[in-house]
Amino acid sequence: MTNQENPAVIDPGQGPALDLAGKHIVLGLSGGIACYKSAELCRALIKAGATVQVVMTEAAEQFITPVTMQALSGRPVYTSQWDSREPNSMAHINLSRESDAILVAPMSADFMAKLLHGRADDLLSLMCLARPIDKVPLLVAPAMNREMYAHPATQRNFVQLEADGARVLGVGNGFQACGETGDGRMLEPEQLLEDVIAFFTPKTLAGQRVLVTAGPTYEAIDPVRGITNLSSGKMGFAIARAAREAGADVTLVAGPVGLPTPRGVTRIDVKSAENMLQAVTGSAQAATVFIATAAVADWRPSAPSTQKIKKDGSGQTPQLAFTENADILATVAQSAAALAGKLFCVGFAAESHDLLENAQAKRLRKNVPLLVGNIGPDTFGLDDNALLLVDERGSTELPRASKLLLARRLVQEIAGRMAARPALGQKAKAS
Structure with a gap:
């Protein structure tokens, strides 16, 4: 689908600079309360000039509806690997080949474990596994409870995920939906947008x-x-x-x-x-x-006063x-x-x-x-x-x-x- 076919894409003469013009991004949502941020992230990516194809897991649908994401992206949302809209029944192949990057936000601890073990029992994980690694980068934005994030198994998975070629975008620190406070929050949409733009920027100052x-x-x-x-x-x-x-x-x-x-x-x-x-x-x-x-x-004043200098009424x-x-x-x-x-x-x-x-x-x-x-x-x-x-x-x-x-x-x-x-x-x- 071209930009002209997508009513959500902003005209280049309007709004901010289109930092992601010409980029087509698959935005994957796994299960987690942070899915509410994915709606704003989708809008931010489109405002930056990208086209966005949303793919959701069954767990993600418990937190936000495909209708919402379709309205924001201007494209039908994919939720099943058996989607009949694809003539060859290979949505996992077609969607990954069309994209410049796959961004999973939020990425739950469970979904990360799937990626690490090569499990592919839903469309999103199947697509991540089937993507051409050298052509379609995988960016992930973790979102989980602070104890889940700090668990040794999770930390090992982060290391291995990056070793396998994925780009982990980090997490935020703060109040969580469970009532606890700490690391593990998904980054804010504007932060993720900065990271995506930086990812695509040529590294002309690498090493400096x-x-x-x-x-x-x-x-x-x-x-x-x-x-x-x-x-x-x-x-x-x-x-x-x-x-x-x-x-x-x-x-x-x-x-x-x-x-x-x-x-x-x-x-x-x-x-x-x-x-x-x-x-x-x-x-x-x-x-x-x-x-x-x-x-x-x-x-600078040579001798700053240690006390406030007051008017004394003399006019001096x-x-x-x-x-x-x-x-x-x-x-x-x-x-x-x-x-x-x-x-x-x-x-x-x-x-x-x-x-x-x-x-x-x-x-x-x-x-x-x-x-x-x-x-x-x-x-x-x-x-x-x-x-x-x-x-x-x-x-x-x-x-x-x-x-x-x-x-x-x-x-x-x-x-x-x-x-x-x-x-x-x-x-x-x-x-």
């Missing part, structure tokens, strides 16, 4: 360790007041997500923002510029790429003295790893005017190979941006788009430069 800074810093004046800026951190968080999608091991050093941590990213929360410098210098030694997206305060304003903060990007760019060519540094410049001139000057002043400029007042707090990439060869404009799309473009630019570095080094040596 990327360090990203994001958000503002906060410099205290007294216990209740401080100096900060309007940076939301959205661009840096998008870059961290895009780098992880591209296969990198990502550490995100975040100033005071309220954004959720991207899937698979290690996060270090900081407050002041001094906090951020300490976190960055501690992590940069293991990094191969440093992307300084954070809007770091240039100055408090006298504040300032100390210049260390330049985090310049410090890292002058580190031994950067100077030896083992750390690729990317700077950001949020300007209010003369973007090209200021970005070029900042790149030279910071001594970094790539500087990314934008007009701060035009992007702070927004979900979109426009970027200017500046290097020794000149400048390249990335037109206004969502920050996530721009982050992915930037990551590919960085990956291309990283891939070219060995060749450039060999060329220089040969000459």
